[in-house]
Amino acid sequence: MPQSSDSKHPDGKPTADQPRWRRDFPIDTAQDEYVSRRDFAKFLVLTSGAMAVGQATLVGQSIARKSASKPDAMRIARADDVGVGQVVRFNYPDPGEPCLLARLEDGKLLAFGQKCTHLSCAVIPDLPNGQFVCPCHHGHFDARTGQPLAGPPRRPLPRITLQVRDGIIYATGVELST
Amino acid sequence: MNGQQPLSQLPFSRPQRTAVVYGMISFILILVVCQIWLITATVHAFLGGDDTVVWPAAIASLLCLGLNVGLLRYLHKMESAR
Numbered sequence: 001m002p003q004s005s006d007s008k009h010p011d012g013k014p015t016a017d018q019p020r021w022r023r024d025f026p027i028d029t030a031q032d033e034y035v036s037r038r039d040f041a042k043f044l045v046l047t048s049g050a051m052a053v054g055q056a057t058l059v060g061q062s063i064a065r066k067s068a069s070k071p072d073a074m075r076i077a078r079a080d081d082v083g084v085g086q087v088v089r090f091n092y093p094d095p096g097e098p099c100l101l102a103r104l105e106d107g108k109l110l111a112f113g114q115k116c117t118h119l120s121c122a123v124i125p126d127l128p129n130g131q132f133v134c135p136c137h138h139g140h141f142d143a144r145t146g147q148p149l150a151g152p153p154r155r156p157l158p159r160i161t162l163q164v165r166d167g168i169i170y171a172t173g174v175e176l177s178t
Numbered sequence: 179m180n181g182q183q184p185l186s187q188l189p190f191s192r193p194q195r196t197a198v199v200y201g202m203i204s205f206i207l208i209l210v211v212c213q214i215w216l217i218t219a220t221v222h223a224f225l226g227g228d229d230t231v232v233w234p235a236a237i238a239s240l241l242c243l244g245l246n247v248g249l250l251r252y253l254h255k256m257e258s259a260r
Contacts, residue, residue, distance in 0.1 A: 030192050030193065030196060031192060033196060034192065034195055034196045034199060037196065037199040037200065037203060038199055038253060038257075040203060041199060041202055041203050041206060041249075041250060041253060042250065044203065044206045044207060044210055044246070045206060045243075045246045045247060045249075045250045047210050048206070048209060048210050048213055048242060048243045048246040048247075049243055051210065051213035051214060051216070051217055051239055051242075051243070052213070052236075052239045052240050052242070052243040054217050054239075055213075055216065055217055055220065055232075055235055055236040055239040055240070056236060056240075058217075058220055058221065058224055058232050058235075058236065059232055059233060059236045061224070062224065062229045062232040062233075065229070066229065117225070154222070155222070155225060155226050175227070176225070176226055176227025177226055177227055178222065178223055178226030178227070178228055
């Protein structure tokens with residue numbers, strides 16, 4: 001049976017040779033396929049627009065962050081009250097930003113944001129092993145640098161800069177890094 | 179006049195139009211994947227305090243969007259020329 005190249009049916013045969021159900025419901029397969037592909041192209045362009053809007057939002061947030069003033073210094077605790085291996089929890093720079101102040105074995109004071117950089121679970125200090133541990137997905141961070149050691153986190157914990165004046169520990173800023 | 183029609187007004191046959199749309203979809207898909215990669219990398223850098231990549235990434239993403247919109251407009255022109 002010769003097949004027509006301009007047939008609108010998937011098997012290329014003329015309409016008279018098609019089964020009855022296809023003759024009753026004649027769908028132009030090529031046209032149908034073309035329309036669905038065209039609509040898919042439109043959907044992809046819409047997705048492209050959404051990505052561009054997301055990038056623009058990041059630009060706006062970047063501008064807002066640059067124009068924001070540096071957070072004020074905040075009193076955390078007396079230096080004598082934080083012993084070796086002890087941890088003090090505080091919120092800085094906003095009430096919704098939990099942080100941890102820890103004194104390591106060598107007496108050094110360090111503070112980091114408590115939100116895990118993976119999905120913002122609260123990290124738990126494990127100072128005997130020199131780590132902060134996220135219990136949600138087993139992320140591990142170095143207690144000295146805040147750098148991720150294991151697990152899903154890829155960015156270090158935000159570091160809180162400290163200043164000790166007259167025996168009082170103050171938080172003076174937040175340092176982010178990649 | 180040299181008698182040539184612009185490409186957008188050429189009367190493509192249906193199979194040819196389908197092939198053109200397939201080609202466009204492939205190209206658009208590559209650009210969208212690039213944009214997804216761009217926004218992922220930019221969010222990572224932004225959350226890490228690095229603002230230097232935000233503007234270049236936004237410009238690149240807008241360029242990709244412009245190309246995609248141009249391709250879609252070409253598709254509409256192709257249809258209206260039928």
